[in-house]
Amino acid sequence: MNGTAIENFVCVIFNVSFMNCTWHVGRTASGDTQYFLYWRTSRKEDFTGCQNYIKDNCGRHTGCTFQNVTIENKTAYFLVNGSRSGQNIQSYEKKIILYKIEKLTPPLNVTVNCKEASHGCEIRWQPPHTSHVKNHACFRYEIVIENKADPKKNIKKTSKTERSITEHSYIFESFSAEKRYSVKIRATDNSCLVSTSWGEWSTPVEFGKEQLTSTSSYTLFLIPVLAASLVLFLCTLSIYLKKTSAIVPQPRDPFHDLSAMDFQTEYKNQLIKHETEEITIIEEVT
Structure with a gap:
């Protein structure tokens, strides 16, 4: 029947070796119509069927994706036929030079x-x-x-x-x-x-x-210099603090350093010393 063949058949090669082919369902095609894509890159080769179909909401094939497509200076031959309730529908054929459908990658x-x-x-x-x-x-x-x-x-x-x-x-x-x-x-x-x-x-x-080039280069040079200077300053400060703490004597806490027994002994010694000084003074007066 007229109008059952696919329409708007388009193929695009992208990312070097991937190819997408898409089409629209025929104008008079019913919901149970199904399409099948075959292709080859030489008339001497056999047609190869699509292995990865794209489907619409009705489950009908509306496209196909291919991987590892080699472009070179090749011409590809595409054939799309189908069936509807066991009956054949109009087929579609197209010849495409592959390099012409490539979408170049960005520089x-x-x-x-x-x-x-x-x-x-x-x-x-x-x-x-x-x-x-x-x-x-x-x-x-x-x-x-x-x-x-x-x-x-x-x-x-x-x-x-x-x-x-x-x-x-x-x-x-x-x-x-x-x-x-x-x-x-x-x-x-x-x-x-x-x-x-x-x-x-x-x-x-x-x-x-x-x-700018000059600013960027200067910044890249300045960052490690500042980091090295900071490390050197911290090391010098640490050594100075250690030396200072070793030289300055720590204050003595008399109440903490003397035990109870030491405190009594120290008190007796002070009394004996005081009495001796008094006796010496009396003798000198006499």
């Missing part, structure tokens, strides 16, 4: 190095990761640099976009140390076997204000 290792003296920042990155492209010149990049708004300093949000960068670095010459920036990059084809659609954006990298 890798985005870094920013700013120098206050030159009022410029060098932004560097590496090509996106793919399984079939080894030539770094096969990519063209789009870079977007935004500065964040700051009402306190009357700074408005602005952005700058460059879409035809073929190198793996870019010099941002409008840098101001008073502003806070973010940069993101994505890639596309540059006359090679690469998808002409733009790939995924890289995670935004922020820079500016106090994150």
Whole structure:
């Protein structure tokens, strides 16, 4: 029957080797219609059925996920047929060149190095990761640099976009140390076997204000110096306190140091000494 074949068949390769294929159920397909996907990368190969279907609320197959897909310069052949209450329905066939449906990963290792003296920042990155492209010149990049708004300093949000960068670095010459920036990059084809659609954006990298190269280097140098100075000061203070406590004598507590017996003996000695002194004085008078 017309209208029972699937519609809007789309496949996308992402994260280098994963592929998703999805479709819509035919316009006249009933709830008990079921679809099955088969594919191959050469006319000499046999069709392989989907092993991991995506289903809708009615349990009908509306997509398939694949792993370990090798792109290279391959053309894939897809076939979707089905049945309804034991009766065959219209089939669907499509031929796809795999590299054209790849969603490129973000450019890798985005870094920013700013120098206050030159009022410029060098932004560097590496090509996106793919399984079939080894030539770094096969990519063209789009870079977007935004500065964040700051009402306190009357700074408005602005952005700058460059879409035809073929190198793996870019010099941002409008840098101001008073502003806070973010940069993101994505890639596309540059006359090679690469998808002409733009790939995924890289995670935004922020820079500016106090994150200058000179300031960062100075901070990294100052932190260990301050820590070492603090440790040296504490050690010196500890040694000084130990020496001071050893030199200063501790006060004697007469009531604590003498026992009851010692106290009586000491009292008798004092009486005898007093009497002796009195006798000596009398004899000298006589």
